[in-house]
Amino acid sequence: MDIMELDPAGKYYCATCRSAMDEEFCPECHKKGTPLDAQDPVYIGDLPGRLRNALQIAFSATEIPFNAYSTLGTGFTLSAGDIFESYKIYVPYTRSKEAKEAFLRVFEINEEP
Structure with missing residues (x-):
């Protein structure tokens, strides 16, 4: 790899x-x-809640560690559902270029027609 x-x-x-x-x-x-x-967490973008699992799969395939912080909060997400949630995605600096490419591919693959 x-x-x-x-x-x-x-x-x-x-x-x-x-x-x-x-x-x-x-x-x-x-x-x-x-x-x-090298391990400082770098912000690479906002991710809609509906794509969180897709990003997790993409990052797992290349073993990119990441943190996803919700923007609305757990209480709102539990009551309204994940569809309204978005996440701020952070990765270690040394993997940020590779992570940004995978992040953008998730959007390309899941583009709505």
């Missing part, structure tokens, strides 16, 4: 935006970043 890992050397991490950057200050929130660690 070919794992595409990114090198964090010389990069910075914004813990507020959960993003990797080339400059010391975040272009989004303008806070000072810290040296990027």
Whole structure:
């Protein structure tokens, strides 16, 4: 299995935006970043609840670890159902390129006609 890992050397991490950057200050929130660690969680996008299982399968196939944080909260999801939920997806920096590609493929495969 070919794992595409990114090198964090010389990069910075914004813990507020959960993003990797080339400059010391975040272009989004303008806070000072810290040296990027290979395992820092990087935000790769929002995922509709209906695609969560598809993403889990795609990431499992290549053993990409990830965290999915709900945007509406557990209480709302339990009462209204997963169809209204969306998730913010985070992966370790070193696997972020590969994860972003798999993330986008999930959308392509599950596109509604």
